[in-house]
Amino acid sequence: MATPRFLPTHVVPPGGMPAWESPDPARPTVPLDALLPVQLLDRRGDWGHILCANGWSAWVDGRLLVAIPQNPPVAGTAPARTADPRPLLARVEEALACYRTEAEALAAGRLDGESFRDRTKGVRIGVVVDGESLWLFDATHERWVYCDGTRLSTFAVAEEPHENPAPPAPAAVPAPEPTRVVGEFGRAPREQGAEDHGPTDHEPTRLVPPVNPDE
Template identity: 70%
Template sequence: MATPGFRPTHVVPGRGMPAWETPDPARPTVPLDAYLPVQLVERRGDWGHILCANGWSAWVDGRFLVAVPQDPPTADDGPLARTADPRPLLARTERALTGYRSAVEDLAAGGLDGESFHGRTHGVRVGVVVDGESVWLYDAEHGRWVYADGTRLSTYATEDAPRAEADPGPAPTQVVTPDGP
C-alpha cells in the first residue's frame, strides 16, 4: 500500500543500490531493488534520504539516483530555475578531444612514436554520448558523468563513494513536492 501523497522524484538505478539506516557506511540495511520508485526528501552532502511508497525510508548515495521527469511547469510556476551551465564542460571536452585528435594525427603521420603518443595522451579522459537533445558528458575534473538537456547539468553517476560527513557548505536541503515535504 502506498503512502498517501507519495510522488516519486527518482528511481533506483538498474543495478539496484545499497542503503543505510543512517548516513553512515557502517550501518547498512536491505539493498534497494532496481528501478524502485523513491522520493528524495533530504540531502546531506552525497547522501540522500529517500522514502519508498510503503513508507519505509533509508539513506543512499544520492548521486546514483535517477531523476524522474516531472511535469512541465505551468505559467503560474514562474521561470525555470537554471542549474550548472553545460557550456564550460562542453568546451573542456572539446579541447581534450581536439588535443587527442592532434596526437592521433601526429602519430599517423609519423611525427610521434608510441612512447611520445602515450606521453601526450596520458591522463586524457573524455566521454560523450549525444542522443538528440540529450547529452551525457564525462566530467574528468570531478570524476562523474553528467546529463545535460541543453540548458542545465545534473550528475548522473560518479566514481566516488559517499562521504561519511557532509561538505562544510550550506545547511542540508529538503526537497519539497507540491504535496508537501
C-alpha cells in the same frame, strides 16, 4: 510532539537506487523504488540521508538524487537551469582537441609511441549523442551526466559514495641528501668519475685526534 511535515526535496532516479543503514557500503538495506519522493535531511560527502513519506530513513548516494524545483518560476523570467551544460561541453571539447592534436602528431611521425602515451596520459573523454539526447562523462566528479540541451542531470556514477572524499595526493618530497663521510683533508671523498667543483661553501666538520700530553 508533532511529527514534522514531510516536504520532498528529491525523487529517486528512474532506475531506482540502493540504500544503506548508515553511510557505510558494508551496511546495505532495502533499495528504493524508482521516482519515490524523498526529503534530503543531511549530506556527508557523497552520502545523503533521506526521509520517506512513511517516516523511514536511510542513506543513499546523494549524487544520484533528482532535485525537485521548490518554487514555481516567476512570471516573465526565464526558467532557471539547475546545471548549465556549457562548461562541461567546453571541457570535453578541449580534451578532445588535445587528443586530436597529439594523434595527428603521432600519425605524421612527429611523436613516437612513448611520447604519445605520456602526452595523452590522464585524458578521459566520454560522449554519446542520440538526436537531442546527450550523455557526457564528467571526469572531475567521476560520473556520467545526461543532457537534454538545457541542463545536466546525473545518470550514473563510477565510484561508491565517500563520506570524506580523498584529497589530492601531496606533492612528492625529495629525499634528503645522504650523510657523507668527511675525508682526511676535510673534503668529502669523490665518487669515481665525479667532477671536482672546488671548495664547498663552508668547511665540513673534521675529526681531531686526541692530544697526547706527553708530547
